[in-house]
Amino acid sequence: MRISQLFLPTLREVPAEAEVISHQLLLRAGFIRKAAAGVYTFLPLAWRVIRKIEQIIREEMDRQGGQEIMMPIIQPAELWQESGRWDVYGPELFRLKDRHGRDFCLGPTHEEIITALVRQEIRSYRQLPQLLYQIQNKYRDERRPRFGLLRGREFIMKDLYSFDRDEAGLEVSYQKMYEAYTRVFTRCGLKFRPVEADSGAIGGNDTHEFMVLADSGEALVVFCPDESCGYAANVERATSPVQRDTVEEETSQPLKLVDTPGMHTVEQVTAYLGLNARRIIKTILYQTEKGVVAALVRGDRDVNEVKLQKVLDVLRLELADAPTVEKITGARVGYAGPVGLQNVRLVADDEVMLLVNAVAGANRDDAHLVNVNPGRDFVPHMVADIRVVRAGDPCPKCGALLRETRGIEVGQIFKLGDKYSRALGATYLDERGQSRPMIMGCYGIGVTRTMAAAVEQNHDEDGIIWPVSIAPFHVVVIPVNHKDEQQMNLAEEIYQELQAGGVEVVLDDRAERAGVKFKDADLVGYPMRITVGNQAVQTGELELRYRATREMQLVSREQIAGHIREYIDRAVRVL
RNA sequence: CGGGAUGUAGCGCAGUUUGGUUAGCGCGCUUGCCUUGGGAGCAAGAGGACGGGGGUUCAAGUCCCUCCAUCCCGACCA
Numbered sequence: 001m002r003i004s005q006l007f008l009p010t011l012r013e014v015p016a017e018a019e020v021i022s023h024q025l026l027l028r029a030g031f032i033r034k035a036a037a038g039v040y041t042f043l044p045l046a047w048r049v050i051r052k053i054e055q056i057i058r059e060e061m062d063r064q065g066g067q068e069i070m071m072p073i074i075q076p077a078e079l080w081q082e083s084g085r086w087d088v089y090g091p092e093l094f095r096l097k098d099r100h101g102r103d104f105c106l107g108p109t110h111e112e113i114i115t116a117l118v119r120q121e122i123r124s125y126r127q128l129p130q131l132l133y134q135i136q137n138k139y140r141d142e143r144r145p146r147f148g149l150l151r152g153r154e155f156i157m158k159d160l161y162s163f164d165r166d167e168a169g170l171e172v173s174y175q176k177m178y179e180a181y182t183r184v185f186t187r188c189g190l191k192f193r194p195v196e197a198d199s200g201a202i203g204g205n206d207t208h209e210f211m212v213l214a215d216s217g218e219a220l221v222v223f224c225p226d227e228s229c230g231y232a233a234n235v236e237r238a239t240s241p242v243q244r245d246t247v248e249e250e251t252s253q254p255l256k257l258v259d260t261p262g263m264h265t266v267e268q269v270t271a272y273l274g275l276n277a278r279r280i281i282k283t284i285l286y287q288t289e290k291g292v293v294a295a296l297v298r299g300d301r302d303v304n305e306v307k308l309q310k311v312l313d314v315l316r317l318e319l320a321d322a323p324t325v326e327k328i329t330g331a332r333v334g335y336a337g338p339v340g341l342q343n344v345r346l347v348a349d350d351e352v353m354l355l356v357n358a359v360a361g362a363n364r365d366d367a368h369l370v371n372v373n374p375g376r377d378f379v380p381h382m383v384a385d386i387r388v389v390r391a392g393d394p395c396p397k398c399g400a401l402l403r404e405t406r407g408i409e410v411g412q413i414f415k416l417g418d419k420y421s422r423a424l425g426a427t428y429l430d431e432r433g434q435s436r437p438m439i440m441g442c443y444g445i446g447v448t449r450t451m452a453a454a455v456e457q458n459h460d461e462d463g464i465i466w467p468v469s470i471a472p473f474h475v476v477v478i479p480v481n482h483k484d485e486q487q488m489n490l491a492e493e494i495y496q497e498l499q500a501g502g503v504e505v506v507l508d509d510r511a512e513r514a515g516v517k518f519k520d521a522d523l524v525g526y527p528m529r530i531t532v533g534n535q536a537v538q539t540g541e542l543e544l545r546y547r548a549t550r551e552m553q554l555v556s557r558e559q560i561a562g563h564i565r566e567y568i569d570r571a572v573r574v575l
Numbered sequence: 576c577g578g579g580a581u582g583u584a585g586c587g588c589a590g591u592u593u594g595g596u597u598a599g600c601g602c603g604c605u606u607g608c609c610u611u612g613g614g615a616g617c618a619a620g621a622g623g624a625c626g627g628g629g630g631u632u633c634a635a636g637u638c639c640c641u642c643c644a645u646c647c648c649g650a651c652c653a
Contacts, residue, residue, distance in 0.1 A: 017646055091576095299652095322653095543612095
């Protein structure tokens with residue numbers, strides 16, 4: 001492709017609307033343009049990258065026995081009503097009506113459609129397992145689209161659904177996908193980490209998220225520094241054994257009321273009473289559909305709402321508003337405590353139960369209780385792990401101190417079980433003629449998000465540095481002086497040769513000065529650049545420069561094609 | 576959803592406070608000359624009617640109302 005003809009509108013300045021680096025660079029380098037908030041057009045180079053990512057995904061899905069299909073974007077409400085998700089999915093579901101007033105939605109995911117398909121067509125255990133996937137646009141009306149492609153409202157996703165006879169079969173399918181995902185992201189040239197994740201409201205237990213490691217990531221991950229242990233989890237899910245503390249060695253003292261005027265945060269109370277936040281019992285009130293709940297964690301801890309929601313088995317969980325808090329505790333917000341608290345379920349983090357002579361709100365304005373002892377002064381209805389694990393906590397597997405990192409979730413694999421097959425009646429007959437629900441799994445990869453994540457992870461101050469396997473082109477050939485016929489001819493020849501040799505190459509034949517072309521080349525992020533200047537014309541030696549390392553080497557014209565091919569092959573063949 | 580901000584040429588911005596000729600600057604774009612190894616220089620041009628609608632006024636980019644769009648922050652840790 002000749003750059004003079006290529007639809008590649010690069011920008012010198014950063015568009016004001018772009019916050020994160022991938023968004024800025026993809027706009028500047030001429031890959032994407034915005035159509036609406038969270039909705040983008042992919043220009044030729046972006047589309048090439050996307051197709052490469054998709055192709056890698058296809059190969060790895062197919063390798064595991066996946067079969068590609070294509071399902072509709074527009075989905076009838078009836079199926080969503082059948083599964084129960086029409087009502088629970090909420091405002092993130094793009095809903096629309098046809099001319100007859102019938103309800104539809106734009107698919108944010110395809111469990112309903114695929115399950116409805118399979119229930120009609122699959123009847124026998126002989127037809128299982130099935131691994132069906134598609135690469136399709138998805139729609140989620142995010143309350144706040146942001147970060148460019150990282151959180152859009154329309155995005156491309158690969159979703160595969162597995163249908164098995166039983167849990168053992170599901171386990172096999174799950175492992176296949178785990179393997180496939182590992183291969184996909186490795187081949188895409190990304191630094192990533194599979195982590196244990198929360199299964200959310202969908203139910204089921206096992207689920208892993210594949211996180212591309214990047215500071216801009218929205219997800220927080222803890223991991224064990226011991227490679228042989230390998231524990232890694234989203235903090236929403238992460239657990240950590242309770243640590244013994246010196247505090248518990250004390251003998252318990254009698255409960256005492258102290259004045260804490262105006263001290264309504266942990267910080268204020270610890271400063272005022274001169275003690276460590278670890279000795280505070282923090283009491284957080286939540287509103288749920290089953291009534292108000294008080295969650296107790298140590299003062300230096302945060303409540304993990306995902307865990308809390310799970311142990312409470314509630315659909316709705318939000319912090320109680322101030323009037324509710326005042327009604328329940330009889331005090332302003334800031335003075336809630338577990339002692340004598342009525343009419344709420346009390347859930348204590350198991351760390352709290354180890355405290356001796358702790359401090360808690362007194363359920364009275366401007367007062368706290370000291371020498372609070374769990375078990376003696378209050379008895380929770382439930383004790384569970386409801387705290388947020390963080391760096392420095394011990395690893396649940398080996399006890400080493402966990403570390404933290406941020407990640408961009410590019411994939412998730414998930415054991416669904418029989419939730420959808422039961423709701424939608426997807427059953428099969430086993431050997432004994434017994435009707436049984438299929439056991440399902442679902443597995444997603446955010447394709448467009450993966451592209452953005454690749455940029456987040458691979459860039460420098462000059463622009464993008466595409467991993468070779470997903471680069472839009474491998475090489476750019478730049479004649480230094482467009483008025484020098486010899487240079488132009490030589491560049492043209494090399495361009496033709498490389499193209500004939502199967503190298504994905506562009507020729508920068510624009511009537512621009514060399515500096516402009518170099519800047520654009522760095523911005524766009526071609527892995528390699530061949531500069532054709534006077535030296536090349538006179539000596540036949542070509543300058544080959546690598547984008548990632550900025551290293552330059554001279555290669556003879558005879559060897560250039562082979563040299564480049566070799567570099568590409570080596571970079572792409574990582575598995 | 577709550578809060579904040581922005582909307583003037585393809586991009587980045589000034590002008591709005593204190594209404595007043597023909598709305599400006601940089602980059603980009605067009606043409607010419609010149610230059611040619613990291614976003615050159617000179618010259619001449621094209622391009623907006625100020626997010627939409629309504630209002631106040633002799634007069635509105637500027638004041639008022641309203642709608643829309645976009646971006647950021649937050650969504651409560653007691």
